[in-house]
Amino acid sequence: MDLDIDRVRGCFPALTEGVAHFDGPGGTQVPRQVAQAVADTLCGGVSNRGTVTAAERRAESVVAGARAAMADLLGCRPGGVVFARSMTQATLDMARALARQWGEGDEIVVTRLDHDANIRPWTIAAEAAGATVRWAGFDPVTGELTVDDVAAVLTPRTRLVAVTAASNLLGTRPDIPAIAEAAHAVGALLYVDGVHLTPHAAVAMTDLGADFYACSPYKFCGPHHGVVAAAPELLETIRPDKLLPSTDAVPERFELGTLPYELLAGTTAAVDFLADLGGPAATERRPRLLDAMRKVEAHEAELFGGLLDGLAAIDGVTLHGSPKRRTPTALFSVAGRAPHEVYEHLAGLGVNAPAGSFYAIEAARRIGLGPQGAVRAGLALYSDARDVERLLAGVAELAP
Known part of the structure; x- marks a missing residue:
């Protein structure tokens, strides 16, 4: 249909x-379903997450629900879903944390096609770590960024490649699986900006080969905040700055302060709205999302x-x-x-x-x-x- x-x-x-x-x-x-979910959460009893009071359990349920919803949307695991104020903040935070593993002689690849939120965090972090930034260009006439453009600047010292899944300026959709294969062949991680792709196509992180996938719910009918997803095992290897009493568990160690429960509830509602455009409600959410x-x-x-x-x-x-x-x-x-x-x-x-x-x-x-x-x-x-x-x-x- x-x-x-x-x-x-x-x-x-x-x-x-x-x-x-x-x-x-x-x-x-x-959509009104999202606005209603935000309003209901703000009007209901919530508190810091926990298991004793109804308000604590409600907050815990909202967070777990949003992680599960984003995992279904992106084809990843809920335990690898990190929430942030925006994709920009999430990427800046992740870049600072990853840069602790870089040093002089290491190289970071960014592309001229990307939104600055997937360029400047990496150039800033590379400079602080003493690493070298290498730039992948693209065809200025067609707007195409090819795997060859990226491969031309890869070396055995490449530690991370940052690339967009779809240009927010030109719409260009690079061949991310091919770029992932090239990056992984030299031992590099791949950080994919999926902000402009997620509203327009089915996403499967495994198929893309993305080690990190960042997106923004407000680009697919949800509230204003950011998400970055990765395998929980990969997140375990990264040590971000955090407050002493805050949990060291993944993915919470990457989330600063109390989460905005109303926005997370709205995000779940946005994913459910999209899923409802797909197959029968009795089926699981992921297949319905792919169909939608x-x-x-x-x-x-x-x-x-x-x-x-x-x-x-x-x-x-x-x-x-x-x-x-x-x-x-x-x-x-x-x-x-x-x-x-x-x-x-x-x-x-x-x-x-x-x-x-x-x-x-x-x-x-x-x-x-x-x-x-x-x-x-x-x-x-x-x-x-x-x-x-x-x-x-x-x-x-x-x-x-």
Whole structure:
């Protein structure tokens, strides 16, 4: 069965405002089920986790439920799911902890395609440890990052490779399993930024070959916080900074302070919302999630083809990058119009398609964008054909 788009859209109160949202890459809208889970948790009795009072047990259940939900979404084990304030914080913390194992002569690989949250934490940590940073480039015309681009900078001294599973700027989806094989062949770990992939495709960490996989629930209809997942055995080898009385157990040793229970409850609700788009509720959640994400991917791909064709047909529009495999993310410029001017014009029509470089500053420089960047139109599971028509009509009004 196809994705029931009317049913999906009916779950998002924000869509009743009449805005066509192409700003999902920066954060999706939230279904009422998620908002209700957050509210219920805030309104119910909770306290620090424990086993004595009902409030303690409720907090413990929320945390365990969120770990299980994220494990089902990512195809990993609950004991390897770490929660943080954001993906950026999680990556900075993990980079500092891992860097304790690095020294002079060690090498860290980052790519020019990545969001800065998967670049700067590693360059900062490498500098502090005396390690060398090596940069993998990508084709500035197509936006493709190949395994050869990464392999060209790997050596026996490579300790970690940081790479995006999907570019938040261009949508490019590198061949992560091939990159993982190349990284592992030289004994390196692979840290994958899955923030922009997770909302658009089924994820299986084992199939990807990722040692670490980071993502953000607010990009797949959940609340604002971050997640990084890894095998519990790998996490056991890493010693982060922590308070003396806090637990040394994995994964809790990586989580600073009391967790935001309401956000974790909302994350579980977001995963359950996605699962409900898949198979019958009586089946296990993981198979339903895989089915649901296949539906989402097919729905978005159909809309995206029309969006790309429509933009290409408008005089003066330049589409940046043409990767063979990509998420439904279009980056474009309009001749004679500043990106922010296009952004403001569309916003006035009730179409949200922001402009900038979106923290992918190295990628923006690589493809030759100026400080203002370009306009980004990203589809989400709740996007429909009317949204695409409205965006194309608005852009056409600006054509020279």
